[in-house]
Amino acid sequence: MTGHHAAELEAALRQISEEVFADLLQQDFAARAWLARWFASLPAYLDWQTENEAQGWRYAEAESTFDWQLEGVRLRGRIDRLDVREEEKRVLDYKTQSDQVLRNKLLEPGEDVQLACYAYAHEAADAAFVSIENGKVKLVEPRHDVPQLAQLNAERLVQVMGSIRGGAGLPANGIDQACIYCEMRGVCRKGEW
């Protein structure tokens, strides 16, 4: 992006966004609201991208799939974006949630498995959410060592899946925000333990 004026970059990204949304807008009226939200974030997104590039990060891939076979577990998915800086790799996951919500997700090491899985699958030493919300764009990174989180997460997956195959019980384990609306509340007896 270096060497281009902000207005030029914004016009180009606006044009690309309109093309990408064109089909969706024919089928889904709500897509117009998403596009409007995205347009409101374009200047902040471009500022954020400029800052990344100033730090040496370069866009490498988007929507790249992965398919890893662990011991008894197959890890499959698709990562929003991969950036590189010489030999370093950083996986990025776009979110339409505030940076505070995302920061809370990452408070407890190991609780968020998504970034850890992505980092593991791409052998990346860095991983982060990109919060795009209310015209603001912010990078939200785990405060803990990402390769270690990724390794421990993979080991836990293998162990948990092994236990389940071995017949371990699965207690109801919904998060409080989900339990409030759940029709199974009471039946699952979460409140009893």
Ligand code: SF4
């Ligand atoms: S109420 Fe029970 S079944 Fe429903 S989400 Fe919560 S823990 Fe899960």
